[in-house]
Amino acid sequence: MSDDQNAVIKRIFCEVLGVDESEVDDSTSYNSFRPWDSLKHLQLVSMYEDEFDIEFEMDDIIAMENFGLVKEIVTGYINGG
Amino acid sequence: MTNFVDYLFENSRLSSRPVLIGSDGVITYTSLYNTVNEVASALFAEYGSGNPILLISENNYFFVASYLAIIKSGNTAVLVEPRIGRKDLAEIVKNCPLVAYFVQEKFLDLFEGSPVDTYTEKSLGSLARGVFEFPTPVHPKEDVAVIIFTSGSTGTKKGVMLTHKNLIANTESILGYLHLTESDRVCVVLPFFYCYGASLLHTHIRAGGSMVLNNKIFLGSVINDINHYECTGFAGVPSTYQILVNRTPFLTEELPSLRYFTQAGGQLPNKYIRMIVDAFPQKEFFVMYGATEATARLSYLPPHLVREKMGSIGMGIPGVTLEVLGSNGMPIKPGEVGEITAMGDNIMKGYYNDPEATAVAIRDGRYYTGDLATVDEDGYIYVVGRSKNIIKSGGYRISPNEIEDLVLSLKEVSGCVVVGVPDDVMGEAVIAVVQPAGAGRDDVSTKIMSLCNTTLPSYKVPRGIEFIDDFPLNSSNKVDRNRLKAMIMERGPQG
Structure with a gap:
């Protein structure tokens, strides 16, 4: 994955959740990070799909449980995985 | 007891x-x-x-x-x-x-x-x-x-x-x-x-x-x-x-x-x-x-x-x-x-x-x-609208006034009316219709979103911001929310 892609993934993540980039790292997890709720998650999914012109499978939407996994899964789709 | x-x-x-x-x-x-x-x-x-x-x-x-x-x-x-x-x-x-x-x-x-x-x-x-x-x-x-x-x-x-x-x-x-x-x-x-x-x-x-x-x-x-x-x-x-x-x-x-x-x-x-x-x-x-x-x-x-x-x-x-x-x-x-x-x-x-x-x-x-x-003739009831000014989004009741007051607290905004428009996912989506105080709409959008994201629970954060020069008014000179809503729906999602 390229640094540029990672930067875009993080920017979108922080914009949707309304948080500062310094508050987010790979271990930031859905279960313990209060700004990340199921509604925000749905918006995140739509934003990534629009931005990168991809469409997630349902199991992958469920699997994005921390920011590290979000990056990994989104990148997999961008690279045709 | x-x-x-x-x-x-x-x-x-x-x-x-x-x-x-x-x-x-x-x-x-x-x-x-x-x-x-x-x-x-x-x-x-x-x-x-x-x-x-x-x-x-x-x-x-x-x-x-x-x-x-x-x-x-x-x-x-x-x-x-x-x-x-x-x-x-x-x-x-x-x-x-x-x-x-x-x-x-x-x-x-x-x-x-x-x-x-x-x-x-x-x-x-x-x-x-x-x-x-x-x-x-x-x-x-x-x-x-x-x-x-x-x-x-x-x-x-x-x-x-x-x-x-x-x-x-x-x-x-x-x-x-x-x-x-x-x-x-x-x-x-x-x-x-x-x-x-x-x-x-x-x-x-x-x-x-x-x-x-x-x-x-x-x-x-x-x-x-x-x-x-x-x-x-x-x-x-x-x-x-x-x-x-x-x-x-x-x-x-x-x-x-x-x-x-x-x-x-x-x-x-x-x-x-x-x-x-x-x-x-x-x-x-x-x-x-x-x-x-x-x-x-x-x-x-x-x-x-x-x-x-x-x-x-x-x-x-x-x-x-x-x-x-x-x-x-x-x-x-x-x-x-x-x-x-x-x-x-x-x-x-x-x-x-x-x-x-x-x-x-x-x-x-x-x-x-x-x-x-x-x-209907058999007594079955059909809801046709609401007399109270409430948006229903994701099952939540949302008062437009609360979001309007928040957005209006920005000096870059001179008018704001919040409406709910039909949405495939949320039932109704919250849209803030904003009359900007000056130029630079992109900046205003960013400021509004950042303020809402940090102040409001996620379901109240507007899904979109639309700009308008003048709000449509009704006969008592209040903003005609229904007409405004129709105008926004006509514009479509891209505004």
Whole structure:
């Protein structure tokens, strides 16, 4: 994955959740990070799909449980995985 | 003198059957009942009865045990959504003489410093110090078991006070048409702090059934849960079904264990109802209608009529007199439009500390819902609009005023009107229509979004910002919200 892609993934993540980039790292997890709720998650999914012109499978939407996994899964789709 | 909790467990307190299934494992009736009694007796010993106690938690064992223990102890459970903004929470804490706080650890940061007498999922056990009999004198008609805070049209949160009698009456009525038994198991995605979610909790405990708690990151996971745990029922608000239809393979699933769906919390567009009943012809689909002020439920449409009476909310449930009244106070004729009103033992005692608002909502023992409706020749009711300025998004009631006031606090904004437009996922999407004070619209958008994101719970954050030079006005020179809404819808999603 390229640094540029990672930067875009993080920017979108922080914009949707309304948080500062310094508050987010790979271990930031859905279960313990209060700004990340199921509604925000749905918006995140739509934003990534629009931005990168991809469409997630349902199991992958469920699997994005921390920011590290979000990056990994989104990148997999961008690279045709 | 029946306490609502005693009523709930009347037939099942000795049962070894499961009541809750979720990330906390499987909890049986006996185990839950014992914990509830132990915590309740500790609360009674510590705080007596008749006091408000706050509860903030997601759906889990902690919520259920705390909620029932507070009510059983003769105190009042004050339910607040975990997505609440700090300002709203501070307001509630200021106005409510809370004697204790039950807070899921994840949400402790909503408070500045930990208030005294705070219990989390870790300290719940320390309250359970053995069961002993204690008197919980309740007057079911008078004593308030629960206060649920909900958005009013002015933006101020209103506390809906529900008595033990209200809760018992509505639970009985719902069981009267859903016919739940101990073999029923519902997959729960609706929060218990919300009246519809709470009604699932109440009816299933009373029936001796069980609940699978799904708090997962994405709603699509319910398909697995329903199949894996062999659920017989599923309950959702419009956005629940819209997300399932639009974003998951829901319609192609068989869901063999499932007997019925229920839907309330706003109008699910007919096309979705049709898609679901076509995909699952053997399952029952209950369209229902209600309000927090009515404990939860007011009406339902019998599932065999769902095609014939498409779009109708049905008629009053057992024990509720539901009438659509015209401006002359008389029931309307078919085709006319009036306001839906309700009478029954499920109608709230009133709004907490707000006799004026109570006097507006309840007149002559009749609750005025603020929803406008028509009836057909057979008496079936169809909601056509709202007389109150409220947006319904994702099952939440949202006051446009609150968001408008916030956006208007920016010096870059000279006017702001917030409207709800139909949305495939949320039911209605919140759109802020903004009259900028100067140039530089991109900057203004960013500022508005950043302010809303940091101040408002996520469901209130506008999904879009539209700019306008002049607002359309009505004959009394107020912004014509309906015309504005039509203009925004005409512009389409790209503005």
